[in-house]
Amino acid sequence: MTSHKAVTLGLAGTGRIGTAHAETLKNLPNVANVIVADADADRARTTATKLGVEFAPDLDALFAADLDGVIVTTATDSHPELIVRAVDAGLPVFCEKPVAADIDGTLAVLNHIQSSSVPVQIGFQRxxxxxxxxxxxxxxxxxxxxxxxxxxxxxxxxxxxxxxxxxxxxxxxxxxxxxxxxxxxxxxxxxxxxxxxxxxxxxxxxxxxxxxxxxxxxxxxxxxxxxxxxxxxxxxxxxxxxxxxxxxxxxxxxxxxxxxxxxxxxxxxxxxxxxxxxxFMDRFRNAYTEELVAFVSVVTGTLENPCSPTDALExxxxxxxxxxxxxxxxxxxxxxxxx
Missing domain, CATH: 3.30.360.10 (Dihydrodipicolinate Reductase; domain 2)
Structure with missing residues (x-):
């Protein structure tokens, strides 16, 4: 993937942090399109309308779109499944911490993705x-x-x-x-x-x-x-x-x-x-933007992953x-x- 290509990103989870990320992403210069989805389809639709981004009625529709990367801001218990699904689809993924709810769940994700070269960036914004x-x-x-x-x-x-x-x-x-x-x-x-x-x-x-x-x-x-x-x-x-x-x-x-x-x-x-x-949204507003800028660079292949699941495990x-x-x-x- 060339560094000048504008990317399409899918975002799963339109709660407070997901909505904030979607708004940030749509204004980044290397992002052509943002598509949002949520287990609550009405909430996702409302967010999409408010922000002027695309809406997917469910996660299957989101993953069926022509994506370059995925952002996961859903509830913790869904993180492992979505990380694995994105990696298996060859899509770089940004996931808010934690990788999983416990150590065993985290290790299961790491074991599944360890042989893949698809980057997984974990959201430690500090x-x-x-x-x-x-x-x-x-x-x-x-x-x-x-x-x-x-x-x-x-x-x-x-x-x-x-x-x-x-x-x-x-x-x-x-x-x-x-x-x-x-x-x-x-x-x-x-x-x-x-x-x-x-x-x-x-x-x-x-x-x-x-x-x-x-x-x-x-x-x-x-x-x-x-x-x-x-x-x-x-x-x-x-x-x-x-x-x-x-x-x-x-x-x-x-x-x-x-x-x-x-x-x-x-x-x-x-x-x-x-x-x-x-x-936290006010204190770390700039940091949240910078970590998403970094993720876009990870997606385009111009930056090494700055925060791996192994870091999250430690x-x-x-x-x-x-x-x-x-x-x-x-x-x-x-x-x-x-x-």
């Missing part, structure tokens, strides 16, 4: 954020010296709907997995040990689902760098996602800007006049170890959960 990219470059350059501490946060301003939590996979797989991936990506190191704990002070539906609404994680990397990850569904000040990479010579801080929901109580320190980020191993650590109240080696 890899495309300018701040995280700058932090990675700083670490790689050696300008920070050797890292001694990383501090990561994913603090949501309010919980998702109650019905989402039982099928979310829990706070470590749903939220923390982004931090686990980005710590690996920024540092170029692997996590070898975790200790995780959690608490519930909010809605009862977290308890009913066996989940927690707030969590704290300690990670040890393979070079003895230590990392902490803070997670919550109840950060009323606003959406707060940051990473601090602290080294022997200098530091790099991602997510510290005028929209960060941080309030200093130091005398004479001025408060930011700007509102806090209300959610982050999932860390999340799984955190879940085991919380349940058993002990440090867990990643080797204990690795298949």
């Amino acid at each position: 890899r495309f954020d300018a701040g995280y990219r700058a932090a990675r470059a700083a670490v790689a350059s050696g300008s920070l010296g050797w890292l001694h501490t990383l501090r990561a946060t994913t603090l949501d301003p309010a919980p998702p709907p109650a019905e989402y939590i039982p099928r979310s996979g829990g706070i470590f797989r749903d939220c923390g997995v982004h931090d686990f991936d980005i710590i690996r990506w920024v540092t170029g190191r692997e996590v070898v040990e975790v200790y995780a704990t959690g608490a519930n002070r909010g809605e009862q539906f977290f308890v009913d689902a066996g989940d927690v609404d707030t969590a704290a994680v300690s990670l040890r990397l393979d070079d003895n760098t230590l990392a902490t990850v803070s997670l919550t569904r109840y950060n009323g000040a606003g959406y707060d996602v940051r990473l601090e990479a602290l080294g022997s010579k200098a530091n790099a801080i991602v997510g510290l800007d005028d929209h960060s929901p941080l309030t200093s109580v130091e005398p004479d320190y001025p408060a930011s006049p700007y509102p806090a980020y209300p959610g 982050a999932f191993y860390v999340a799984e170890a955190c879940e085991l650590s919380r349940a058993e109240r002990r440090p867990v080696q990643i080797a204990e959960v690795r298949r």
